[in-house]
Amino acid sequence: MNREKALRLVKEQLTERRYVHTIGVMEAAIELAERYGVDKDKAELAAIFHDYAKFRDKEEMRRIIIDQKMPQDLLQFHDELWHAPVGAYLVEKEAGVSDDEVLEAIRCHTSGKINMSTLDKVLYVADYIEPGRDFPGVEQVRESAKSSLDIAVIQAMKNTITYLLTRNQPVYPDTFHAYNDMTMKVKERKLT
């Protein structure tokens, strides 16, 4: 699917503000894809569609999580997490995106997961560092992303976990699994 069509489909689903965020993620993802040797078209498509389900009705999302036999523990955590896996499902069903790597990057873009692919990491970091973001610590992640995608993912996850902890919020365990997995691999120098 070309960029114009993808953007048109996604614009209908989002607020203006969220659409601007999406454009920022798209540009950041393309830059990271070039730097870390990921297919640019896949990164672009994943970025454009990553928040496709952001404004879906919560009951519709709950239904999809149940009917599509997605991990049921999602339902016990904050509904902010739902738009990622539900988005991957709807992007395939409604927009006809069929690339499994792209769908998987969308699916795990909020929580991360164990054994993330480079495309998964590119989307995760692009979502975190796009120019519209002003999280505490985002500047450090922007700097790290210039030389190590893995360090950037680890720092973004650490910031997200810390943010949730300081607000007494539960943390969906996939983020811990991803953080542990990547931290251990970096220590073993399996990652660069």
Ligand SMILES: Nc1ncnc2c1ncn2[C@@H]1O[C@H](COP(=O)(O)OP(=O)(O)O)[C@@H](O)[C@H]1O
């Ligand atoms: N492991 C987690 N457990 C609970 N909430 C999380 C977890 N990871 C991220 N979140 C929260 O999910 C929300 C949405 O995240 P994300 O999809 O990355 O951003 P966006 O707002 O651009 O859709 C954020 O508020 C974030 O704090």
Ligand SMILES: [Fe+2]
């Ligand atoms: Fe999101």
